Amino acid sequence: MAGAATARSLVEAGHAVRVFDKGRGVGGRMATRRTESGLRFDHGAQFLRARGDGLRARRDAWVARGVAAPWGGESRFVGVPGMTAPVRDLLDGLPVALETTITRLARDAAGWTLTDAEGTATGPFAAVAVTFPAPQVAALTAASGLLLPGPERAAYAPCWSLMLALDAEPGFRDDRLALADGPIALVSREASKPGRDAGHRLVAHASPAWSRAHLEEPRAAVRDALIAELGKVLGRTLRPAYAAAHRWRYAMVETALGEACLYDPGQRLGAAGDWCLGPRIEAAFDSGRALAGRIVANLKAAR
Numbered sequence: 001m002a003g004a005a006t007a008r009s010l011v012e013a014g015h016a017v018r019v020f021d022k023g024r025g026v027g028g029r030m031a032t033r034r035t036e037s038g039l040r041f042d043h044g045a046q047f048l049r050a051r052g053d054g055l056r057a058r059r060d061a062w063v064a065r066g067v068a069a070p071w072g073g074e075s076r077f078v079g080v081p082g083m084t085a086p087v088r089d090l091l092d093g094l095p096v097a098l099e100t101t102i103t104r105l106a107r108d109a110a111g112w113t114l115t116d117a118e119g120t121a122t123g124p125f126a127a128v129a130v131t132f133p134a135p136q137v138a139a140l141t142a143a144s145g146l147l148l149p150g151p152e153r154a155a156y157a158p159c160w161s162l163m164l165a166l167d168a169e170p171g172f173r174d175d176r177l178a179l180a181d182g183p184i185a186l187v188s189r190e191a192s193k194p195g196r197d198a199g200h201r202l203v204a205h206a207s208p209a210w211s212r213a214h215l216e217e218p219r220a221a222v223r224d225a226l227i228a229e230l231g232k233v234l235g236r237t238l239r240p241a242y243a244a245a246h247r248w249r250y251a252m253v254e255t256a257l258g259e260a261c262l263y264d265p266g267q268r269l270g271a272a273g274d275w276c277l278g279p280r281i282e283a284a285f286d287s288g289r290a291l292a293g294r295i296v297a298n299l300k301a302a303r
């Protein structure tokens with residue numbers, strides 16, 4: 001979301017952009033997993049909330065065009081048909097290179113060159129916006145011998161996410177079940193979200209404490225442990241038709257920077273992400289837009 005918001009804002013200000021993402025699709029933690037048999041799960045972020053005017057205006061436009069829809073009340077909205085939809089919409093028509101892991105940034109008189117894990121170099125670019133999770137921003141600047149202090153101050157909680165398909169009703173009728181204590185923090189019924197297929201698919205997120213305690217355990221062991229824990233919550237033994245676990249190492253921001261973004265006008269290098277402002281999609285959106293604003297002002301002043 002931070003990268004997409006940066007890119008769209010730069011384009012709206014008249015700049016040309018190139019977007020690189022190491023993922024097979026865009027969206028980052030606004031993610032939808034599609035299994036080989038065609039089951040879909042939003043296994044990352046469950047919903048977005050717009051508190052400020054910036055995202056609210058964008059959300060209203062998404063709702064009008066069927067890219068997002070309300071889910072579960074209390075101003076919660078989801079992407080349609082999956083959580084990636086708003087990010088895909090922001091990037092619509094822009095050049096996006098997928099499965100491209102950027103491993104090095106270098107700057108000379110012509111501008112910035114980006115090198116990926118295959119050794120392919122692309123550039124020159126007038127400015128660079130790095131919108132990875134904070135530890136990955138810090139790793140990239142360190143590997144490139146660059147100074148952009150700040151990301152090392154941010155901290156995240158991990159999250160193990162369980163995806164389940166059941167043959168029968170899961171035993172609760174609400175859209176979601178939020179739990180204050182215990183290993184499971186949140187359970188969502190996927191089919192209750194607008195624009196999804198019918199069927200008894202659940203996504204359960206483990207609590208930060210449980211996820212941290214089991215962070216390095218094998219995926220199959222975590223999957224089985226979470227199935228057992230979810231069974232306790234739902235009061236039945238679960239025999240899922242499909243089950244998988246996904247580990248989000250950097251899931252929810254616990255310590256944010258408290259600044260909208262980082263930008264060094266001398267280097268024309270900046271960074272944005274939820275880690276600047278807080279643990280939510282809106283923070284990533286606002287951070288990306290703030291970074292675009294800094295870049296636009298910087299390039300304008302240099303003309």
Ligand SMILES: Cc1cc2nc3c(=O)[nH]c(=O)nc-3n(C[C@H](O)[C@H](O)[C@H](O)COP(=O)(O)OP(=O)(O)OC[C@H]3O[C@@H](n4cnc5c(N)ncnc54)[C@H](O)[C@@H]3O)c2cc1C
Pocket residue numbers: 001002003020021022023026027028029030043044045046047048049100101102103131132133136140159161205248250251252272273274275278279280281282284
């Ligand atoms: C399980 C879970 C549940 C959540 N629930 C909610 C929720 O209900 N509501 C809410 O508001 N927020 C929720 N969040 C948080 C929300 O998902 C994030 O705050 C938001 O999506 C962060 O966006 P971002 O753009 O800052 O980072 P990301 O979404 O992490 O995007 C970073 C991008 O950088 C790319 N990248 C990283 N390294 C490289 C590299 N070297 N080269 C190229 N590309 C790279 C990644 O592929 C990724 O696309 C949840 C998160 C998780 C994990």
